[in-house]
Structures are given as C-alpha cells and as structure tokens.
Amino acid sequence: MLWFLGLFFLLLCFYNFYWKRRLLPPGPIPLPLIGNYHEVEANPPGYTTFDKWRKKYGEIHTFWLAETPVVSINDFNLIQKYFVKENSDTLAGRMLVGRQMEIQRGGTFGLIFVDGVQWREHRRFALQVFRNFGMGRGLMEEKIQIEISNMFDDINEAFGNSKEITIEPSPLFEITVANIINQLLFGFGYHDKKGKQEFSKVKDCIAKMMRFACSPSINLIYSFYPLRHLPFLKQKLAEFTEVEQFISNYCQKQVETHKTAMKNSNGRKLDPQDYEKIHTELDSVIGSDRRITLADKNSLIYVNAFINEVQRSVNLLPMNLLHKTLNDVQIGNYLIKKDTAIVPQISAVMFDEKIFPEPHKFKPERFIDAKGELKKVEELVPFSIGKRQCLGESLARMELFLFVSNFYNLYKVAPIDPTNLPSLDKIPGVTIQPKQFSCNFIKRF
Numbered sequence: 343m344l345w346f347l348g349l350f351f352l353l354l355c356f357y358n359f360y361w362k363r364r365l366l367p368p369g370p371i372p373l374p375l376i377g378n379y380h381e382v383e384a385n386p387p388g389y390t391t392f393d394k395w396r397k398k399y400g401e402i403h404t405f406w407l408a409e410t411p412v413v414s415i416n417d418f419n420l421i422q423k424y425f426v427k428e429n430s431d432t433l434a435g436r437m438l439v440g441r442q443m444e445i446q447r448g449g450t451f452g453l454i455f456v457d458g459v460q461w462r463e464h465r466r467f468a469l470q471v472f473r474n475f476g477m478g479r480g481l482m483e484e485k486i487q488i489e490i491s492n493m494f495d496d497i498n499e500a501f502g503n504s505k506e507i508t509i510e511p512s513p514l515f516e517i518t519v520a521n522i523i524n525q526l527l528f529g530f531g532y533h534d535k536k537g538k539q540e541f542s543k544v545k546d547c548i549a550k551m552m553r554f555a556c557s558p559s560i561n562l563i564y565s566f567y568p569l570r571h572l573p574f575l576k577q578k579l580a581e582f583t584e585v586e587q588f589i590s591n592y593c594q595k596q597v598e599t600h601k602t603a604m605k606n607s608n609g610r611k612l613d614p615q616d617y618e619k620i621h622t623e624l625d626s627v628i629g630s631d632r633r634i635t636l637a638d639k640n641s642l643i644y645v646n647a648f649i650n651e652v653q654r655s656v657n658l659l660p661m662n663l664l665h666k667t668l669n670d671v672q673i674g675n676y677l678i679k680k681d682t683a684i685v686p687q688i689s690a691v692m693f694d695e696k697i698f699p700e701p702h703k704f705k706p707e708r709f710i711d712a713k714g715e716l717k718k719v720e721e722l723v724p725f726s727i728g729k730r731q732c733l734g735e736s737l738a739r740m741e742l743f744l745f746v747s748n749f750y751n752l753y754k755v756a757p758i759d760p761t762n763l764p765s766l767d768k769i770p771g772v773t774i775q776p777k778q779f780s781c782n783f784i785k786r787f
C-alpha cells in the first residue's frame with residue numbers, strides 16, 4: 343500500500359511540476375488543484391504578484407488558475423505585436439474557466455464571455471445599438487448631462503444654506519452612472535427615494551458578485567464541479583448563485599467599471615496642488631458655473647491629464663479578462679496550443695516603471711508635454727487593446743470627462759481630517775473597488 347501511495351505521489355509530482363508545464367513559457371510553480379491562486383490571494387488585488395512574476399520569469403510567462411494555465415503577456419510592445427498586429431484574430435477568443443458559464447448562466451450567452459460567430463454578431467449588434475442611441479453624436483452627451491444635472495440637484499439639496507457639507511460621494515456617483523445606462527436599457531432612472539433604495543440593493547449584489555467571481559473557491563468549483571458538494575464550497579456556491587441570479591450581465595459591467603473610476607477620482611491621496619491645478623485651469627478656461635460640454639474637452643489639458651492619471655492609477659482590472667487562442671500560435675519561442683488561456687496583462691503595462699516612472703505616485707503631469715499640450719501615451723490602455731478591446735470605451739470616456747470636469751468646476755473636495763486621509767486600499771474583485779469614505783464638498787460658486 344505504502345509503495346503504491348509513494349508511486350502515486352511521484353507520478354503526481356512528475357505530472358504537476360514537469361509534464362503539464364513542459365510546452366509552456368516558464369512561470370511560478372503551480373500547486374496541484376489550486377495552481378498559483380494562493381500567491382495572488384496573498385497580495386490582493388494582485389498587482390504585486392503579477393509584477394514579481396514579470397520580473398522573475400520575463401514579459402511572457404505562465405501562471406495557473408487551478409488547473410488552467412494562463413500565458414501572460416506583460417510588455418506593451420509584445421501585447422501590440424501579438425494582439426493587434428500579428429495574431430489579432432487568433433487571440434480574440436474568450437477563455438472560460440471549467441464550467442464557469444454553465445454554472446453562472448446555464449449556457450454561453452451574451453458578448454463578453456463568448457467567441458467566434460456568436461461574439462462577432464453580438465459585438466456588431468451592440469455597436470449598432472450604441473450608434474442608434476446617439477453614441478458619437480450630441481444625443482448621448484445630452485443624456486449624460488441630464489443625469490449629471492440630477493446629481494447636482496441632489497448635492498445642492500444636501501447643501502441647504504451651508505457652503506460646506508460632509509458627504510459620502512460613492513452612492514451619488516454610483517447612482518448617476520447607473521442611471522445613464524438604465525435610461526438606455528430600460529428607459530428609466532432611479533430618482534425618487536424608493537428607486538434609490540432599490541438601486542442600493544442591486545448595487546450591493548453587484549459588488550458581492552464581482553468579489554465572488556474571482557474568488558479561488560468559486561473558480562475551484564468551475565474547474566472541479568464535483569467539489570461543489572464539500573460543505574464550505576456548497577455554501578459559497580449557494581451564495582454566489584443567489585447574487586448571480588439577481589443581476590444581469592450588462593448591468594454588472596456598466597455599474598462596476600464606471601463607478602469605480604469615478605469614486606477613485608475623489609478617493610486618491612492627491613496632493614492638494616492637483617486639485618488647485620484643476621481649479622486654476624477651470625477658472626481660466628471656463629470661468630463660471632456654466633455647464634462644461636464635450637466641445638470644451640480640447641481646451642482643458644490638465645483635466646484630461648488628471649483623468650488619464652486616475653484611470654492609470656486606479657488600474658481597474660488587476661487581471662484582465664482571459665482571452666483564448668483560437669488556433670495554434672507562436673508566442674516568442676513557444677508554440678501555444680489552440681484553446682489555451684492568454685492574457686494581455688494591461689495592469690502590468692500601466693504600472694510599468696520604465697514607461698511610467700514612480701508608477702504608484704499620482705502625477706497627472708506625465709501626460710503633459712514640454713509645450714503644455716496633452717501627451718498621447720499609447721501605453722495608457724485601461725480599455726485594453728485588440729479585437730476584444732472594451733466596447734463601452736467611448737461612452738466611458740464621455741462620462742468621465744463630463745462628470746469630472748463639471749463636478750470639479752462646481753465643487754472643491756477636502757478631507758475631513760487631513761491627518762487621517764481615506765484608505766487607498768483596493769477591494770479585490772474582477773474590477774477593484776475603493777473602500778467607502780466620506781469627505782467635504784465646498785461650493786465654488
């Protein structure tokens with residue numbers, strides 16, 4: 343019996359540490375069943391671990407999510423070479439971990455998690471719908487401006503007769519962003535008290551779901567379905583299914599991504615000078631409390647640089663969505679087999695100290711050139727690149743500009759206690775979330 347167990351152990355080691363890894367780029371040693379999850383979990387939300395692997399194993403390396411190997415490309419030029427120039431079609435698949443979609447949705451539906459003909463048709467259809475709704479024309483801007491006005495009405499009501507109030511900004515931004523997409527999708531926004539309470543419930547579910555979706559226990563169930571009967575995993579799966587059922591895929595994407603970027607624009611540990619520079623520019627270019635529109639965008643250099651830096655330092659997806667090779671493909675010195683997970687690791691690019699020196703410092707100036715013009719930095723890739731690049735990019739960009747510029751034009755933001763600033767810790771998930779915080783809003787007009 344003992345010799346049998348010994349043999350089994352040896353075979354397991356041979357398979358796990360050598361055989362399954364032999365044709366892939368090098369990378370951290372995976373543990374049986376859990377792969378390298380424990381290393382990502384040890385340093386949430388993951389940037390430090392990805393950076394460590396990059397430095398140790400190179401720009402192209404492999405890590406394991408449970409028993410799924412993921413080829414990770416971390417250098418901007420390589421990402422561009424493989425995902426845009428040479429193999430854009432081959433790398434446009436979407437990888438699902440084990441029975442992920444079956445468990446989550448009872449089949450493969452939608453756009454984000456499908457590939458091939460279904461993906462092409464859905465993507466084309468979605469882009470057409472966006473165009474019909476006025477994307478790229480004044481109509482979409484008008485819809486965003488209406489919701490921004492609703493937000494300012496709420497803020498101004500909270501001010502009453504005072505010039506300064508303490509406020510928790512997140513719920514305000516969340517509901518405003520959600521209302522824009524809700525207006526498009528369902529023709530209504532959450533404006534009255536009952537609607538706002540309903541939204542708060544939906545939002546809490548979304549936040550929970552985003553955390554669950556990348557948790558090791560749920561991914562273990564995707565990969566090894568029979569494990570779902572273990573008591574601990576059974577409970578996790580039940581909780582996950584409950585929230586998953588509550589939420590539609592589209593709402594998830596919209597609410598999480600935008601609100602996080604918006605919330606972070608107030609939550610970061612900024613030098614007070616950053617705000618002063620925004621206000622100086624707004625005072626000299628706009629000079630009143632008039633509504634700022636997209637027509638002002640090119641004149642507001644510092645505001646644009648500030649938004650770029652917020653997007654870079656927020657670094658919303660510590661691990662980008664997994665792509666899949668649709669055919670065998672040569673990546674560096676390796677022939678990667680069809681149906682292998684591959685990821686353009688955009689978070690590593692945006693924290694790459696060779697491109698963005700002192701990457702963890704907030705410096706909008708890195709996006710302004712010597713002539714004072716806005717610098718085009720092609721390595722700023724929050725929306726990813728290639729065929730699977732974010733479909734909502736233009737809507738997101740419009741919203742970010744209109745929200746941030748109008749908000750800072752009307753209000754100043756100050757910490758409640760300058761010696762005890764809000765935490766910069768990020769709550770891990772598919773997209774990271776900031777911790778809740780309150781701050782002071784001060785009217786500028």
Ligand code: HEM
Pocket residue numbers: 453454455465595596599600603658659662663664686724725726727729730731732733734735737738
């Ligand atoms: C600040 C806001 C946003 C950021 C930073 C962001 C970022 C991303 C990223 C990194 C991806 C994965 C790309 C890849 O697979 O390589 C993605 C995909 C996607 N995003 Fe966004 N996103 C944002 C807002 C939005 C919005 C507002 C929508 C919809 C209205 C949206 C819809 C999508 C869709 C549908 C996909 C999947 C595209 C595909 O698989 O073909 N995103 N986004």
